[in-house]
Amino acid sequence: MGEVVNVIVAVAVIVFIVRWATSNNAPSQPSPSSILGFRPKNVTPEMVETIHNMFPDIPSDNIRYDLLRTGSVQITTNKLLERGFLPAPPPAYFTLYPRAVEPANPAARPGQAQQPAAAASKSKSESLISRFHLEDRVIASASGVSAAPEEAGGKSVWEENAAKREASLRERKAQMILAARQRLLAQQAAQQAEPSS
Structure with missing residues (x-):
């Protein structure tokens, strides 16, 4: 009978040691x-x-x-x-x-197509004037035939069909671009005149 008690105590001690050793070896990871x-x-x-x-x-x-x-x-x-x-x-x-890690070039994000270097440099050098084909109007405004910058964009009138609405929107965009260009040129002229006075 004494041997049975010794065996039961030994098994209990071994089980306790094994559980203690495995619980300390496996680091408990906190939940997110x-x-x-x-x-x-x-x-x-x-x-x-x-x-x-x-x-x-x-x-x-x-x-x-x-x-x-x-x-x-x-x-x-x-x-x-x-x-x-x-x-x-x-x-x-x-x-x-x-x-x-943020990519240095925003165009280089994963999932977006890479632009060729020639196309990227072309898009950077292209101005609003050339994008909207307003070169003729710039020449006309240089000769003094232009609307006042305050009238740029004007009041919008709701046209009866989509084609006329699109043309009206395109015209208002062109007027706003030209007015912004005139304001920039006036501002640059004022800055150049300032140091000389």
Whole structure:
């Protein structure tokens, strides 16, 4: 009978030691909800990219943190539109989600097609005047035949068909571009005249 008691005690001690050793070796990882203070929603990279494309100046980490809270692109977008910013995530956030590396070139984001260097330089050098084919009007305004900048854009009149509305919009855009150009030239002339006086 004494041997049976010794065997039972030995087995109990071995089980206790094995449980103690395995529980200390496996580090207990806190859950994301205990670290962040809320139960995070499922966030896909496409959700973050969608908002980042609309608001490229907002860091991806701020977007992901807010999406973890809301779980909705629409709610996060509305917050951005109302406030103009998203709060930065707390330091505990970065223990779960390493800091996102922002690409130096916004056109180099994943999921977007790369522009050839020639096309990128062409689009940068192209002005609004050449994009909207207003070269003839610039020449005419240089000769003094132009509308006052205050009248740029004018009052819009609702046309009866889509083609006329589109033409009216195009004309108002052209007037606004030309008026902005005139204001810029006047401002530059005033700045050049200022140092000489």
